[in-house]
Amino acid sequence: MGELPEDIIPLPQKFYEQPTLDLAKALLGCLLVKETSEGVAAGYIVETEAYIGPGDMAAHSYNNRRTARTEIMFQRSGLTYTYLMHTHCLFNVVSGGEENPEAVLIRALEPRFGIEYMKNKRGIEDLPSLTNGPGKLTKALGITIEDYGHPLTDPPLYLATGFSPESISVGKRIGIDKSGEARDYLWRFWITDNKYVSRHQKSEYVYKVKRT
C-alpha cells in the first residue's frame, strides 16, 4: 500500500488563479494525487491542453454553451471537470475564474507513487502505457465522473508541487480536427523529450524554463 511523503501538500487556491495558458504550462511537473481506501496513486503531469471558451470551437463551452455538463466550467478556478468520452473518463482543471468557462485537460502523467496500484487498475505492467493518455491516467488513478466538481485544493484528489521542467514544447491539440480554425491553435504543452507523453508531435517552438 503506497504512502506519500509528508511534504506532499495541496497547492493553494491562488495557484489556479492565473491565465489559462499560463496555468496549462504551470501544471507541467506538478504532482496529481488521488487517495482512495484501496491506496494512493500519484504522477507528475507531463502533458496538458488549454480549452478557452467561448471563442474556442473545440471547447465544450464554445459560444458560452452552458449545460449540466459544462456548468462547472463557469464556476471558480481549481475545480475538477470530468466527463465521459466514449468509454473513458477525462480529467480537466477548471480555470478562467467565475463566468469564464475555461479549463485545462490533463493528457498524460509520469507515474511516481502507487505504481503497483496503477498496474492493478490498468491490468498491465508497461510503465509508460499506464498513464500516457487522458483516458488511461484517469483509470490508473481511479478518477471518475464522481469527482466532477471536486476542489483540487483538498484530498482525496489534489495537486501538489513536483518539479520544474527544464523545457516545455508547444504544438496543436489532439483530436479536434473538426473544430475549424481552432484546430491550429498551439494550446498543447508537454515536457520536452518526456517519454510519458500521449503522442509524439513536432513542436512549433520550445520554452526554455529558467531554474528558480
Added chain:
DNA sequence: AGCAAGATTAGCT
C-alpha cells in the same frame, strides 16, 4: 423522443 457525434483506447488486419 429520436439521433448523430464525440478533447479515446485496445485490439486486430
Added chain:
DNA sequence: GCTAATCTTGCTA
C-alpha cells in the same frame, strides 16, 4: 490503418 466499445450530451422536432 481501421473499427468497435458504450453512453452522455446536446441538438432537432
